[in-house]
Amino acid sequence: MADFSAEMDVAIIGAGVVGCAMARRFALEGARVCVLDAAPDILSGASKANSAILHTGFDAPPDSLELACMQAAYDEYMEIRAAMNLPVLETGAMVAAWSEDEEARLPDLLAQAQGNGVTDTRILSRAEVLAREPELASHVRGALLVPREHVIDPWSAPLAYATQAKALGAEFRFNAPLTAARRDGDTWQLETGAGPLMAKSVINCAGLYGDRVEEILIGTRSFEIRPRKGQFVVFDKAASQHLRTILLPVPNERTKGVVLTRTVYGNLLVGPTAEEQEARDRADVTVSELHKLIAKAVALVPALENMPVTAVYAGLRPASERKDYRVHADAAQGYYCAGGIRSTGLTAALGIARHVFALWSESHSLVWSAPDDPVVPRMPNLAEHLPRDYQIPGHDGIVCHCEMVTAREIRAALDSPLPPGDFGGLRRRTRCAMGRCQGFNCLGRIASLTEGKLRAPLLPEDVA
Amino acid sequence: MTAACDVAIVGGGPAGLGAALELSRLGLRRVVVLERFGEAGGIPRHCGHPPFGMREFRRVLSGPAYARRLVHAAEEAGVEIRTDTTVTAIRPGGVLELATTGGAQTLTAGRVLLATGNRERTRAQLLAPGLRPVGVMNTGALQSLIYLEGKRPFSRPVIVGSEIVALSALLTCRRHGIRPVAMVETRDRPQTRRIDMLLARLMGVPVLTGAELLSIEGAPRVEALRLRHKSEERRLECDGIVFSGRFTPEATVARQSELALDPRTLGPEVDADGRSSDPQVFVAGNVLHPVETAGHCWAEGRRAAQAIFRDMRKTPERAAGARIVPGDGLRYVVPQRLAAGAAAVLNIRTDGAVRGRLVLSDASGRELAARSVHSYPEQPVRLSVPALESAALTGDLTLRLDRKD
Numbered sequence A: 001m002a003d004f005s006a007e008m009d010v011a012i013i014g015a016g017v018v019g020c021a022m023a024r025r026f027a028l029e030g031a032r033v034c035v036l037d038a039a040p041d042i043l044s045g046a047s048k049a050n051s052a053i054l055h056t057g058f059d060a061p062p063d064s065l066e067l068a069c070m071q072a073a074y075d076e077y078m079e080i081r082a083a084m085n086l087p088v089l090e091t092g093a094m095v096a097a098w099s100e101d102e103e104a105r106l107p108d109l110l111a112q113a114q115g116n117g118v119t120d121t122r123i124l125s126r127a128e129v130l131a132r133e134p135e136l137a138s139h140v141r142g143a144l145l146v147p148r149e150h151v152i153d154p155w156s157a158p159l160a161y162a163t164q165a166k167a168l169g170a171e172f173r174f175n176a177p178l179t180a181a182r183r184d185g186d187t188w189q190l191e192t193g194a195g196p197l198m199a200k201s202v203i204n205c206a207g208l209y210g211d212r213v214e215e216i217l218i219g220t221r222s223f224e225i226r227p228r229k230g231q232f233v234v235f236d237k238a239a240s241q242h243l244r245t246i247l248l249p250v251p252n253e254r255t256k257g258v259v260l261t262r263t264v265y266g267n268l269l270v271g272p273t274a275e276e277q278e279a280r281d282r283a284d285v286t287v288s289e290l291h292k293l294i295a296k297a298v299a300l301v302p303a304l305e306n307m308p309v310t311a312v313y314a315g316l317r318p319a320s321e322r323k324d325y326r327v328h329a330d331a332a333q334g335y336y337c338a339g340g341i342r343s344t345g346l347t348a349a350l351g352i353a354r355h356v357f358a359l360w361s362e363s364h365s366l367v368w369s370a371p372d373d374p375v376v377p378r379m380p381n382l383a384e385h386l387p388r389d390y391q392i393p394g395h396d397g398i399v400c401h402c403e404m405v406t407a408r409e410i411r412a413a414l415d416s417p418l419p420p421g422d423f424g425g426l427r428r429r430t431r432c433a434m435g436r437c438q439g440f441n442c443l444g445r446i447a448s449l450t451e452g453k454l455r456a457p458l459l460p461e462d463v464a
Numbered sequence B: 001m002t003a004a005c006d007v008a009i010v011g012g013g014p015a016g017l018g019a020a021l022e023l024s025r026l027g028l029r030r031v032v033v034l035e036r037f038g039e040a041g042g043i044p045r046h047c048g049h050p051p052f053g054m055r056e057f058r059r060v061l062s063g064p065a066y067a068r069r070l071v072h073a074a075e076e077a078g079v080e081i082r083t084d085t086t087v088t089a090i091r092p093g094g095v096l097e098l099a100t101t102g103g104a105q106t107l108t109a110g111r112v113l114l115a116t117g118n119r120e121r122t123r124a125q126l127l128a129p130g131l132r133p134v135g136v137m138n139t140g141a142l143q144s145l146i147y148l149e150g151k152r153p154f155s156r157p158v159i160v161g162s163e164i165v166a167l168s169a170l171l172t173c174r175r176h177g178i179r180p181v182a183m184v185e186t187r188d189r190p191q192t193r194r195i196d197m198l199l200a201r202l203m204g205v206p207v208l209t210g211a212e213l214l215s216i217e218g219a220p221r222v223e224a225l226r227l228r229h230k231s232e233e234r235r236l237e238c239d240g241i242v243f244s245g246r247f248t249p250e251a252t253v254a255r256q257s258e259l260a261l262d263p264r265t266l267g268p269e270v271d272a273d274g275r276s277s278d279p280q281v282f283v284a285g286n287v288l289h290p291v292e293t294a295g296h297c298w299a300e301g302r303r304a305a306q307a308i309f310r311d312m313r314k315t316p317e318r319a320a321g322a323r324i325v326p327g328d329g330l331r332y333v334v335p336q337r338l339a340a341g342a343a344a345v346l347n348i349r350t351d352g353a354v355r356g357r358l359v360l361s362d363a364s365g366r367e368l369a370a371r372s373v374h375s376y377p378e379q380p381v382r383l384s385v386p387a388l389e390s391a392a393l394t395g396d397l398t399l400r401l402d403r404k405d
Helices: A017-028 A067-082 A102-116 A126-132 A156-167 A208-218 A238-244 A287-300 A345-363 A406-412 A423-430 A444-452 B014-025 B065-074 B139-148 B165-174 B194-202 B252-256 B294-311
Strands: A005-011 A035-036 A093-097 A124-125 A140-148 A151-153 A171-172 A178-184 A187-192 A195-205 A230-237 A244-247 A260-261 A268-270 A309-317 A324-332 A336-341 A396-398 B004-009 B032-033 B081-082 B083-090 B095-100 B104-116 B118-120 B136-138 B155-159 B183-185 B212-218 B222-228 B230-239 B239-243 B247-251 B281-283 B322-326 B330-335 B342-348 B354-363 B367-375 B381-383 B397-401
Touching: A005 A017, A005 A187, A017 A156, A035 A156, A035 A195, A067 A156, A067 A345, A093 A102, A093 A126, A102 A124, A102 A208, A124 A126, A124 B397, A126 A140, A156 A171, A156 A345, A156 A423, A178 A208, A187 B322, A195 A208, A195 A287, A195 B032, A195 B381, A208 A336, A230 A287, A238 A268, A238 B252, A260 A287, A268 A287, A324 A345, A336 A345, A396 A444, A406 A423, A406 A444, A423 A444, A423 B136, A444 B139, B004 B014, B014 B032, B014 B065, B014 B294, B032 B083, B032 B104, B032 B397, B065 B294, B083 B252, B118 B139, B136 B139, B136 B247, B139 B165, B139 B239, B155 B165, B165 B194, B322 B330, B330 B397, B342 B354, B342 B397, B354 B381, B367 B381
Parallel strands: A005 A035, A005 A195, A035 A171, A093 A244, A195 A336, B004 B032, B004 B104, B032 B081, B104 B281, B136 B239, B155 B183, B155 B239, B322 B397
Antiparallel strands: A093 A140, A124 A140, A178 A187, A187 A195, A230 A268, A230 A309, A244 A260, A260 A268, A324 A336, B083 B095, B095 B104, B118 B247, B212 B222, B222 B230, B330 B342, B342 B381, B354 B367, B354 B397
């Protein structure tokens, strides 16, 4: 049981990708860290649904904090990912122009990219685009090539950050929404759904609830979360042979637009939509938008006509009333906020964590000492382009045949330092039941393997 | 290269085991069934109610008992069944790539029979709207939970769909104290015979046809299904949703092996012998035509076995013959090609209920076979075609439906 009387150096509210990276950064610096999340597992809010792209920042607002965080994070990710066994699918990206008007905007995009320090970008002619992607619809007019935009594993990466933080002593409390807070001298007294907690500093990484958490902590909110829904369609693995490069649209002011990209899991993904809404707890998929996404994908790559769909999903991005990240500090109160991370959080999280730690360091003299051993965890590989567990002898049988997930992998996830809290968490850690049949063949077996092991059980207890 | 076995059968369900037994009976010694699950038997393993086995064993069995008998009969006949063995691809030349608990392996076979079956479309494939809570599943998952794992996932589900498998879901519920709230069909009539809906009525389960799904509700578990029925919005409170039917072939191996696929069935394209676009690969069972009964698949497996046996004495040839082009009102026809010299039976599915005359004709418009048809929506329709002369097969054949309404 957690020791509620111990005082933490830092309490982090929210175990999304930003909270996980934050926990890792502060734990690496030697802080005693506790991460709280309202859900039964990490990555249960905005972080569970994204397009899994590691961005260079080529199209980010110049001189923005977002750009700085993305680029610092990009470098750090590339530095740590080999030791953590995190995959990178080196695809590059093309911002494709489909009209005269879009084509005319490519030079500006190139200038922005170059200005942002992404100097390997260049404009491709129609012929060069089609040579690179022969299955693209032939009315493409040209593209901006961004060679270092890549695809990563959107769940294993933040899980690796959290696992490292945990190995360095960070505590994680789930089903622990923040309900009340009081600043008592130089200590925060936090009330949560899983008991009280004391901490010197609090870092708000609460994503879709960032503004509300800020209000609980300091009594006012300096920003307002305006959820933006993104729906996605995942095509059958057979689709991924039709496209190699990430295909981006010429962006508009509000959104990066609909992306067509491979995933490290061997699928092809189209999305997201950008739908403003009030609700923070509803990410509905809708028939009309899903049809539009499929039609969009087919328009870009005609070979996708009649391609079976494997999955559909929707997520909410924690956009705010302004485009910028809402990162700020009130050092006197011991309050730090990484809010409004609306779209590039997966890429930028490591950089945001560094930035917030720098903010924290401005007003604190470092009394902690960094751990001697950073205990770098090595993550199980889920990427299709690298050896999978089922190819290694002794795996005790394949449970999920669509995604080729073994019993050994499922058991390892259930016995890991940060085990899944619910079925979604198990799916994100192993990919089981994520494939074509969505559990038609494997749900029964998974129910048995997980029995008694998930905080939120797969089957309701009253009938199980 | 010497083949490690005469015939490798991918999939140990009714079609695969029916074929294995027949090949063994024909005298082939080295027949191997590759089954990805820990146990062979296929979908009947988790379909815990009768009737199975009438055609094969002349008696009425439950699914699991039927599956055990199929496995037993094949083993008695000397067939080798390798369980926990997943075929990841079939390469030209009869080379199978396998994933086993011992790691990756290859197996070379003189001929391969692909019998990987089918599965129900998921809510994702049906683009069903709403939230994505736990408790939404296919009949297959429901039945494997109950019959293989002894677990009940819910107590008052909504069943979406009205094909035969929806009745199977109803029976499963009835035998295990689960009380379905409603049966919901988005099309405008039940997809089976109307009389089959008596089962729902007997169980007190309302059948809502012509419903439009509005949203799946609930988090983290299912709480309701919202729909529009007779221009009225309704919210069906439930703790589970079963998406039944709308079968699609389990064609992953076929796709990864680059066999030619039929865009109508989404399964491999074959000739009347079950030969695919790879000369050494034959196909049988529900991977060809979603969905037929276990008994039909078993018989089709046997016929494919006989064709393989004849074929093994010749140089392999890819599926050839004239292509059959189905017209308006016809969803699919299997086989997709006909060759000269042998009679064949076409498996046909219509788009919904139809009444009229089915006509197969050659490029010159000459009628080769015909029958009257008066079908319910998901009714398997057969058309017998006599042995054709090669003159009839110089261009595409046309299969048309002359409606009579």
